[in-house]
Amino acid sequence: MEITEFLDQDQKKDLLRLLTAGSVDDGKSTLIGRLLFDSKKLYEDQLSALERDSKREGHAGEEIDYALLLDGLKAEREQGITIDVAYRYFSTAKRKFIIADTPGHEQYTRNMVTGASTANLAIILIDARKGVITQTKRHTFLVSLLGIKHVALAVNKMDLMDYSEAVYDKICDDYKEFITPLGIPDVRFFPMSALKGENVVDLSDKMPWYHGKSMLEYLETIHITSDRNFEDFRFPVQYVVRPSLDYRGFAGKVSSGIVKPGDDIMVLPSGKTSRVKEIVTYDGSPNMAFPPQSVTLTLEHEIDVSRGDMLVHPDNLPGISRHFESMLVWMDEKPMDLNTQFLIKHTSNNTKARIDSINHMVNINTLEHFDAKTFELNEIGHVTITTAKPLFFDAYKKNRQTGAFVLIDPRTHHTVAVGMIIDKTNARQAHRITQHELQKVAQGGLLIDPVQKEKRFNQKGHTLWITGLHGSGKNELAYTLYRELFNQGATPVLLDGKSVRAGLSRELDYSPSDRAEHLRRVAHMCRLLNDQGMLVICSFVSPDNAVREQVAEIIGPDKFHLFYLEANLDFCKSNDQYDIYKKADRGEIQHIPGYDMQYDIPQKTQLTLNALEKSHQAETIFQYLEKNIIYPVS
């Protein structure tokens, strides 16, 4: 073959990443050594160095000890075991391979999980003399936990069992029984002798009863492209490229799905939408991008996008939440301290995370559940997590890229745990999960164009928020406004403290934290109603400036209109319809803003109305609505 021909062919090869699990005793290193050796990867001088080492430290008698080729670090060589993940590279005429070589000992679950995280396929070795043992189950569980879709069970050392078909069948049956509930989609079986090279590269004539492929042929031909998720477009923005003031490119790796120029996209968490203008790469502008490509996207509109945001298709949103359930593997020597506020890294997002509860632990040998108060090194369990800001995620089973995260200790900066998010619809504690962030973007507004709604209702879907002390006349003004708007043909919705507290916020009291939660709910209701085109009138004391700002943020600052009804306490006391101040005077109730707690006078309002001038209040507001084309719009 001409060398250019060789290179052109080589260029077309794809890459398969595989994990090998099993102990040295199972012949794992021998298998890897043989795959490398027989694919001509072992360079001459590595071999001669090996012969030198073998004489000094070898464990395999006269034969070449393949394990020595693989054990890199000196300390490990002295112990005679591999203690970390080592990556090996080899290539055949059909494919390139990266082997993550991980040890099989129990205390090194951490390493196996690491190797499995990037693998397409796992080879699990069984010693034919021992059959399916605890270690096999452990490895298989970890492989399924990390979402590997293809498992090759190598029943090794068949030479020591006289290449018996019966022995092999029994092992396969045992394994199938164990593996079924784990739901690994593709499992294959290989009778093999790695030491003698039977069924490793070439089919063995010692086992004529076996009609499948050799291990290498299987590795060369297995189809892995469709393992990638091409359905759900997820593009975590890594970096904003700004070569000039008027150019903004959003750089990232396509986690999943396919994107094309002209695609409608939504930015999370802002919910803003735009269209893909161009897919930019150093090598030109392709007409689509798919996983795992690293590209840069430019958008039609100038909207705010930064690192940690995610671009998605608006009709296919990920989970958006601060609360989720996950499988967690503890990787640190120091046990988990539940009081720690961890740093969490998920896609290109960094925030803080708290473990709300440990729901159960999994015994990786028996797969039985048990309860525990904390995690120790190599323990695996099911947890509920709350993050400081919402994450955009999918179930790990559906999407390895957006379902995975790591926890980092804020003091030591160790990567202490890794997690795989569970499909949130299966969450047992779904009732505890607030879905408001999801609603924020999954607005009904998406179904019908906001402009069409404006035309139908002749109004903008905005919120008019009246703040003021008890007795300042907020409700009266709100009712007047509501009646007038309705009479003139608008479609207003009225929300006030009394009606919301009667149901939606029934369990909340008047303490500052419950007031904040109460108003958060109201704000989200406003947001939903606004999205449906409703003009919402709100009458709430809302004494706290920060909370009012939060409300404005949830509703959207451009849709939020703050009207302050200014009144002194004496006026309010004289206008005290519900005897609130009288009760407070008698000490029966507390937390009355402007009386025994702070009322922040709003600094930035759209209108400030004098409580004494009742006759002008509604009129002033109507002028404001007209001027700002909130109602009427035509």
Next chain:
Amino acid sequence: MSKNSYHINNLKELEAESIHIIREVAAEFENPVMLYSIGKDSSVMVRLAEKAFYPGKVPFPLMHIDSKWKFKEMTAFRDKYAKEMGWDLIVHYNKKAFEEGVGPYTHGSKVHTDVMKTQALLEGLNKYKFDAAFGGARRDEEKSRAKERIYSFRDKFHQWDPKNQRPELWDIYNAKVQKGESIRVFPISNWTELDIWQYIRLENIPIVPLYYAKERPVVNVDGNYILVDDDRMPKEMADKAEMRMVRFRTLGCYPLTGAIESEADTIEKIVEEMMTVTKSERTTRVIDFDQEASMEQKKREGYF
């Protein structure tokens, strides 16, 4: 559209992975630097950085640690391309030791490497307070590198502790460091030597001409052909020079880097030679033979 349209080949997958890593570092570290050795792997790494931020500029500087004993052609190449490509290039060397005249012929390869490479590197990193440094090391180069992380944590003394490396899963990299600590980042960890050559060929990446075979004046030292690159080579050695058709598989300090006899004067011929003459590339670096597991030792001390 068939599923085949979404097929991605090995090099494109490696490229995408490397670009992702480079962007992560640029986004998460305050003051990263890319260590540029002028070698072929470095050249590929720099191209990947240019791709990562296209059409913008690479947002961090390159730094070359000059041992002052590099091949002349390397230095010339470095200066030419840095200028042409508009790289923000820092060249750092151990000034004190250089003035004291430290070199491989007078102080031996071990002292020279330690002082002019390892110490100079640490000095350069400290001087500019870099919190992340990209290196062009590959896992398939050498045994102790097979277990290296993409983000390799270094303590305040730039030391590597193979037993105390952070778990690294998926493509999520832990970029948290305390003041003074740093991360060495290896974005081309998963590339093999053949991948590098193939990429250089496909992308037309310029490399130092020393990689190509040419008649050069060399001295045979214990089976390694050492180039007579300047008059610092001891006279009694230089006198033994003979013209041979040779090329270099790796580049470093000229007295410590052996050439191989070769006719390969194109990338295609280099690959052909590589595939047929099977000798792994680091064997032509004399420093590796200094002691058992020497690379691991050097890594612990702060060298890559």
